[in-house]
Amino acid sequence: MALLQGKVCIVTGGAGSLGLASAAEFRRESGRVMLVDRDPAVLEAAVAKIGGPGGDIATCAADVASTEGTKRYIDETVSRWGKIDVLFSNAGISGVVAPVTEYPEDVFDAVMAVNVRASFLACKYALPQMNDGGSILITASVVGVTSDPGICAYATSKHAVIGLMRTVAKEAAGRNIRCNVIAPGPIDNGFQLEIEKGITAATGRDGTKLLDSIIPLGRHARAEEIARMVLFHASDLGSFTTGSVLMADGGMHI
Structure with missing residues (x-):
């Protein structure tokens, strides 16, 4: 049987390389995929890249950092296929490279909104609509466990989602819902x-x-390499892993 046979999956940041590669893996393994991103035209082009339209894939254009947008993509998923089995909160932006003393405050706020608030909202509103035994994955980064000069917003946001993940993992464990962070190094995209x-x-x-x-x-890394890790932990193959930072960085953090 396919790894995600009949499972209902949400992928935010779905038109980006990692989101799209993960959606392709989910689809190959017979999952039903709601692809979420901001631009309807970009979403349409993304679906074409992974086999075109079908009953197993749908799209929702939404601002993932807003409550309204989050509720919309969750409600559209549930109304189409039923309760959610896999939530991959993958949307993110990088900000700019600048010292802390010169970092634009509006850019800092924007990075925190997309990289942290969006994952918080995804967990808040998806959990009540998830099947027991499901899987939540959040994209962090190697700089969620390290950092470098000039990336205060990005590194702060990726550290923050690790704290969010660990909290959700403990809160959802009673329902056998796993929550983990994927921490890629640089991806060729x-x-x-x-x-x-x-x-x-x-x-x-x-x-x-x-x-x-x-x-x-x-x-x-190639996006497909990271997507295979996402698939593993989205499926029952990762059934005893929760609360973990899953490094996929070619050893960059060591």
């Missing part, structure tokens, strides 16, 4: 490239090459 442009501007060194030089495996 457009989101990461924007971060590396900031690193290049701040240091005068090629940001991509700099990061590769400090990753023990010597390269960026």
Whole structure:
């Protein structure tokens, strides 16, 4: 039997590389996937990349940092397929690269809204609509357990979701709902490239090459590699893992 046979799954940040790669894995394993992102046209193009429309996939354009947007994508999922089995809170933004003393306050607030508030809202409103035995996954980052100069908003937000995850893991354990954080290192995608442009501007060194030089495996991840970890812990294969920070960083944190 497929790993997610008939399971109802939500993926936020669904049009990005990791969200889309994870949705493709869920779909291959017979899951039903609600893909959530801000732009309807981008969502439509994303669905086309992973096999096109079908009864096993739907989209919802929503501001994941708003209560109204969160309730909408959860309600649309439940009304279409029934209660939720997998919540992958993956939406995120990186902010800018700047010292704490120069960091724009509005950018800091925006990063915290998308990276932290959105995951809080997802857990708050999805948990009552989840089946017992389900799985919640939140995307953090290697800088959720480390940090570097210039990324105060991003690093703070990724540390914060680890605290959120550990709280939810304890609160939901009585229903056998697991909650874990996926902590990727650099992924070869457009989101990461924007971060590396900031690193290049701040240091005068090629940001991509700099990061590769400090990753023990010597390269960026492919989105599909991280998505396979997401699938493992979304499915019953990860049935005894909860409250964990699941590193997928090529050894960058060691």
